Amino acid sequence: GQSLEQPxxxxxxxxxxxxxxxxxxxxxxxxxxxxxxxxxGAPTFLSYNALDGLEETGRFSSFLSxxxxxxxxxxxxxxxxxxASYFCAVRDLAAAGNKLTFGGGTRVLVKx
Amino acid sequence: EAQVTQxxxxxxxxxxxxxxxxxxxxxxxxxxxWYRQDPGLGLRQIYYSMNVEVTDKGDVPxxxxxxRKEKRNFPLILESPSPNQTSLYFCASSSTIQGxxxxxxxxxxxxxx
Numbered sequence: 511g512q513s514l515e516q517p518x519x520x521x522x523x524x525x526x527x528x529x530x531x532x533x534x535x536x537x538x539x540x541x542x543x544x545x546x547x548x549x550x551g552a553p554t555f556l557s558y559n560a561l562d563g564l565e566e567t568g569r570f571s572s573f574l575s576x577x578x579x580x581x582x583x584x585x586x587x588x589x590x591x592x593x594a595s596y597f598c599a600v601r602d603l604a605a606a607g608n609k610l611t612f613g614g615g616t617r618v619l620v621k622x
Numbered sequence: 623e624a625q626v627t628q629x630x631x632x633x634x635x636x637x638x639x640x641x642x643x644x645x646x647x648x649x650x651x652x653x654x655x656w657y658r659q660d661p662g663l664g665l666r667q668i669y670y671s672m673n674v675e676v677t678d679k680g681d682v683p684x685x686x687x688x689x690r691k692e693k694r695n696f697p698l699i700l701e702s703p704s705p706n707q708t709s710l711y712f713c714a715s716s717s718t719i720q721g722x723x724x725x726x727x728x729x730x731x732x733x734x735x
Contacts, residue, residue, distance in 0.1 A: 543722045552726035612664040
């Protein structure tokens with residue numbers, strides 16, 4: 511089966527940098543996705559890493575190390591609107607179709 | 623506008639009363655999926671469908687049914703709801719090629735009394 515571990519909560523101030531780590535165990539790893547979910551909202555896609563290295567999209571970056579079964583999401587220049595839950599999700603080659611297995615989520619609280 | 627819609631958004635029902643939550647997408651996606659979200663447990667897959675008439679169980683399928691008669695629709699059926707099915711439900715869709723990017727509906731908050 512698959513399992514993903516990520517911290518449950520992180521608190522930071524506006525303008526700061528936050529790193530959300532995700533470690534995974536899976537039988538047939540294909541890639542790591544990150545999703546953002548605001549309270550009361552639906553998850554929305556942020557980024558995807560299939561290969562080792564850093565992917566940058568504006569203030570957010572995502573990193574993957576396949577050999578360490580580890581990835582992280584980096585939130586820079588934090589803004590109040592970044593207060594949300596962030597989920598890592600593994601796409602598993604061994605599973606049928608496009609199955610994503612999600613971590614439990616990290617709640618990020620941004621303070622003024 | 624590309625979107626996934628779900629109805630109803632909120633539902634309070636009683637144990638044993640059959641209900642259906644509808645899901646529709648307008649992006650011509652082959653893959654559709656249902657998740658339930660409970661505090662601290664993330665999103666857990668209930669059922670998925672890789673195309674019309676092709677469905678399969680996810681991680682927590684007990685007590686649920688689905689059907690995929692048309693490509694755009696993927697309803698979730700609870701034949702005899704129980705209180706442990708009180709949860710937030712999300713429908714999602716994606717193309718087969720870009721399966722890492724799933725598009726989620728707005729969610730249905732279900733309470734079973």
